[in-house]
Amino acid sequence: MLKDVDFKPFYTSGEDAEPSEFLFDGLINSQRFDLGLGFFRSTGFSTLAIGFASFLSSGGTMRFIINDSLAEKDKAALLKGAEEKSDEEYEQELIKDIENLTKTLTKRNQHFFDCLSWLVSSGRLELIAVVPRKNKVGIVHHKFGIFTDEQGNQAAFNGSLNFSQYALNYNVESIWCEYSWDAQGIAEKRIAEMIRLFENTWHGTSPAVRVIPLENVKVALQKKYPKKTLKELVETECVLATEVIKHPGTSPLAREKLRQMVAKMSKIGERLTSDTKAIEPEQQTPNKWVHQDNAISKFLEQERGVLNMATGTGKTRTSLRICKELIQRKQIDCIIISCDGTDLLNQWKVELLKLLRNENIPWIVLKNYSDFHDSETFRLNPVNRILLTSRLQLHKSLKSLPEKIAGRTLMIHDEVHKLGSAGNRTKLQGLSEGIRFRLGLSATPERDYDEEGTQFILDHIGPIIFEFPLEKAIAGGILAPFNYYPIPYELSADDKIRLKNVYSKKAARLKEGNPLSDEEFYNEIARVYKTAEGKVPAFKDFISRHSEMLDRTIVFVETKEYGEGILDIIHQYHADFHTYFGEDDPSVLNRFSNNEIDCLLTCHRISEGIDIKSLLNVILFSSSKAMLETIQRIGRCLRTDPNNPSKVANVIDFIRHSDNDEYLNSDAQREQFLESLSKIRP
Structure with missing residues (x-):
C-alpha cells in the first residue's frame, strides 16, 4: 500500500x-x-x-x-x-x-x-x-x-x-x-x-x-518542422509575428517593433519566387567545403587516384559529385562501386538512388551483396548501370567486363585500405588495367606494416592525389572537436598468466622447430592486452563518475565474450543498450542511428563508413597497434550534428605505461596522437 x-x-x-x-x-x-x-x-x-x-x-x-x-x-x-x-x-x-x-x-x-x-x-x-x-x-x-x-x-x-x-x-x-x-x-x-x-x-x-x-x-520534428523554401519561411515568420501583435498581452512598444519587422519581411517575401530553395549549409559557408571542389578537380584531371579524406569530410558526397560530372560529360557508360560490409553498401544504395532521382539520371542501380544477386544482369548489359558489389564478388564482374566498356567505366573502391589484403591481391591482380577512371576513398589509405598491400592499392587504383586530414577537418569545423580520457590500467594476475603462456608457447614452438612468426606472436600478445581483465575495474571506476558517457555511445571490444562482462557494468547505469555482433540483426544499427538505442557494444562491424551524427562517445577497450583502426573508430563520433551545433565528442581509451613491451609502446604513441588531436578546436 x-x-x-x-x-x-x-x-x-x-x-x-x-x-x-x-x-x-x-x-x-x-x-x-x-x-x-x-x-x-x-x-x-x-x-x-x-x-x-x-x-x-x-x-x-x-x-x-x-x-x-x-x-x-x-x-x-x-x-x-x-x-x-x-x-x-x-x-x-x-x-x-x-x-x-x-x-x-x-x-x-x-x-x-x-x-x-x-x-x-x-x-x-x-x-x-x-x-x-x-x-x-x-x-x-x-x-x-x-x-x-x-x-x-x-x-x-x-x-x-x-x-x-x-x-x-x-x-x-x-x-x-x-x-x-x-x-x-x-x-x-x-x-x-x-x-x-x-x-x-x-x-x-x-x-x-x-x-x-x-x-x-x-x-515530432518530421511534420512539425518540414523543409521550406525561403519564401515559405518568411511568410511563416510574418504570420507568427502578426499573431503576437494581436495578442492582448503584447506591449505597445513591442507591437510597433513587430509591425516594422513584418513590413521589412513582407518586402523581402515579395522579391522571392515560390521556387527559391532554402539555403543549404554548403551555400551558407562555401569555404568550409572547398576541399571537396579541390578533390573533384584533382581527380577529373588525373582520372586515377586515392582521395585521402578524414572520416566525415564528405568522401561519399565528393565521389557522387564525380559520378554526376562524368555522366553529364558523357565520359562513362557504367559505374562499379565496391566495399566491404552490408551496412556500408546499403548506405551507398540510398545515396545513389537520391542522386539518380534528384538529377533525373535514367540509370539503374544493381546490387550484388548479401541477398542480392544482380551480377549476371550487370554482365549481360552494363550500359547505364551502377553495380554495387561486395569486394568478395568484385573479381567476377571485372573479368567479364568488355574492353570497350572498361574504357568508359568509373570504378570506386570505398575504404580502399582493405583492397590490399592478400586475398584481394590474388583475385584482382591485373583486372582493372583497362578501366579508365579509378577512384579510391579512405581516411587511412596506407596499410600499416604491409608495404606489399599498400603497393597493390597504388598499382590497382593510383597514387594519393588529394589529402584532407583530421587536423584540418577539426580546425575547419567540418568535424567536431573532442575530449580525450586516457584511463590507466594494470594487468590482473590472470592477465599476467595469459601473457606468460604466450611466451611459453613461443619458446615451445621454437624448440619443436616450428617457430611462431613475428605476426603470430604479436597478434597473441595483442589479444591479451585487448581483452585484459585489468581494464574492467578501471572502467567501472571511471563510469561510476561519468555515467553520462553511456548516452549516444559506441563501445568497441575485441570479443563477444569480453563484451558480455562489460555489459554487466553498463547495465548498472543504463538500460537502453544493445550488442551489435556478427549474429545481431542489421536493423540494430538503424535503431541506434534513430536514437531508439543509446548505447551500442560491438567488435569490428561499424569501425568504418557509417554516418551516425548524434554519436557523442566512443569507448576503446580494443585498440590496434595500427593507427588506421583507431582513426576509423574515433571518426564515428566526430561527425558534426546539425541538431547539436556545439557538439564536443568524448574518446575514452585504456593506456598502460608500466613496462617496455613493444605493444605497450603503441599505447603511449596512441595516447600522444589523440592528446594532440583533442587540443584542436575549430
Missing part, C-alpha cells in the same frame, strides 16, 4: 531523493496511475521498466493526458493498439513473469512496441491528446500525476518532470508531492484540485484545452 512507503515531500535530481524514486515507489504500490503530461515518449516505460512490470502484473491501469507531439514509432504503436482487439493469450504470457515483462519494456525493439500496442488494446493504458482551446500557438504543458492504491490512498506530484528517458535519467528535475493520509488536511485539498483538473481535462470540460483525435497528433 502507498501508506507503507517512506515518501518524501520533495524530490529533486542529484540529491538523495530522485524524482524517479517517487515514481518507482508509486508504481509498485498502486493500482491506478493518472498522469497529466507535457511530452509523452515511450522511453519513460523503458527507464521505469521494473516499476511498470510490477504495476502491470498487479493489474494496474493508467490514464495519460498528452500534448500534440509524438515520436513516429510511438504514434504508430498507440494507433495500432486502438484498432486491435486485446490478445488475452499474449497478455497472460507477458505478465505471468515480471522478469520477462521487465526485459520486454527495457529493450526498445519490436517486442517493446508490440507491448505498447497491447497496453492500449487491453485498456491498461488510455490516452487522450489535448491542445490549447483559445490560442493557435503554444502547447499543453501539464506535469502532474496521481497514484491510487486499492484502499483509496493517493500520492500525487506536481513539478517539471516529463515522461521520457532524458527527463528521468539526465535532466535536472524537481517535484512536490502530496499524500492523502497527511494529517494536516492540506494535502487532501491539493490532491482534490489535481483530480478535478485531471477529470475536467479527461472529459473535455476544461475551459483551457480541447481534446483532439490521436490521429491528428503531430509526429
Whole structure:
C-alpha cells in the first residue's frame, strides 16, 4: 500500500531523493496511475521498466493526458493498439513473469512496441491528446500525476518532470508531492484540485484545452518542422509575428517593433519566387567545403587516384559529385562501386538512388551483396548501370567486363585500405588495367606494416592525389572537436598468466622447430592486452563518475565474450543498450542511428563508413597497434550534428605505461596522437 512507503515531500535530481524514486515507489504500490503530461515518449516505460512490470502484473491501469507531439514509432504503436482487439493469450504470457515483462519494456525493439500496442488494446493504458482551446500557438504543458492504491490512498506530484528517458535519467528535475493520509488536511485539498483538473481535462470540460483525435497528433520534428523554401519561411515568420501583435498581452512598444519587422519581411517575401530553395549549409559557408571542389578537380584531371579524406569530410558526397560530372560529360557508360560490409553498401544504395532521382539520371542501380544477386544482369548489359558489389564478388564482374566498356567505366573502391589484403591481391591482380577512371576513398589509405598491400592499392587504383586530414577537418569545423580520457590500467594476475603462456608457447614452438612468426606472436600478445581483465575495474571506476558517457555511445571490444562482462557494468547505469555482433540483426544499427538505442557494444562491424551524427562517445577497450583502426573508430563520433551545433565528442581509451613491451609502446604513441588531436578546436 502507498501508506507503507517512506515518501518524501520533495524530490529533486542529484540529491538523495530522485524524482524517479517517487515514481518507482508509486508504481509498485498502486493500482491506478493518472498522469497529466507535457511530452509523452515511450522511453519513460523503458527507464521505469521494473516499476511498470510490477504495476502491470498487479493489474494496474493508467490514464495519460498528452500534448500534440509524438515520436513516429510511438504514434504508430498507440494507433495500432486502438484498432486491435486485446490478445488475452499474449497478455497472460507477458505478465505471468515480471522478469520477462521487465526485459520486454527495457529493450526498445519490436517486442517493446508490440507491448505498447497491447497496453492500449487491453485498456491498461488510455490516452487522450489535448491542445490549447483559445490560442493557435503554444502547447499543453501539464506535469502532474496521481497514484491510487486499492484502499483509496493517493500520492500525487506536481513539478517539471516529463515522461521520457532524458527527463528521468539526465535532466535536472524537481517535484512536490502530496499524500492523502497527511494529517494536516492540506494535502487532501491539493490532491482534490489535481483530480478535478485531471477529470475536467479527461472529459473535455476544461475551459483551457480541447481534446483532439490521436490521429491528428503531430509526429515530432518530421511534420512539425518540414523543409521550406525561403519564401515559405518568411511568410511563416510574418504570420507568427502578426499573431503576437494581436495578442492582448503584447506591449505597445513591442507591437510597433513587430509591425516594422513584418513590413521589412513582407518586402523581402515579395522579391522571392515560390521556387527559391532554402539555403543549404554548403551555400551558407562555401569555404568550409572547398576541399571537396579541390578533390573533384584533382581527380577529373588525373582520372586515377586515392582521395585521402578524414572520416566525415564528405568522401561519399565528393565521389557522387564525380559520378554526376562524368555522366553529364558523357565520359562513362557504367559505374562499379565496391566495399566491404552490408551496412556500408546499403548506405551507398540510398545515396545513389537520391542522386539518380534528384538529377533525373535514367540509370539503374544493381546490387550484388548479401541477398542480392544482380551480377549476371550487370554482365549481360552494363550500359547505364551502377553495380554495387561486395569486394568478395568484385573479381567476377571485372573479368567479364568488355574492353570497350572498361574504357568508359568509373570504378570506386570505398575504404580502399582493405583492397590490399592478400586475398584481394590474388583475385584482382591485373583486372582493372583497362578501366579508365579509378577512384579510391579512405581516411587511412596506407596499410600499416604491409608495404606489399599498400603497393597493390597504388598499382590497382593510383597514387594519393588529394589529402584532407583530421587536423584540418577539426580546425575547419567540418568535424567536431573532442575530449580525450586516457584511463590507466594494470594487468590482473590472470592477465599476467595469459601473457606468460604466450611466451611459453613461443619458446615451445621454437624448440619443436616450428617457430611462431613475428605476426603470430604479436597478434597473441595483442589479444591479451585487448581483452585484459585489468581494464574492467578501471572502467567501472571511471563510469561510476561519468555515467553520462553511456548516452549516444559506441563501445568497441575485441570479443563477444569480453563484451558480455562489460555489459554487466553498463547495465548498472543504463538500460537502453544493445550488442551489435556478427549474429545481431542489421536493423540494430538503424535503431541506434534513430536514437531508439543509446548505447551500442560491438567488435569490428561499424569501425568504418557509417554516418551516425548524434554519436557523442566512443569507448576503446580494443585498440590496434595500427593507427588506421583507431582513426576509423574515433571518426564515428566526430561527425558534426546539425541538431547539436556545439557538439564536443568524448574518446575514452585504456593506456598502460608500466613496462617496455613493444605493444605497450603503441599505447603511449596512441595516447600522444589523440592528446594532440583533442587540443584542436575549430
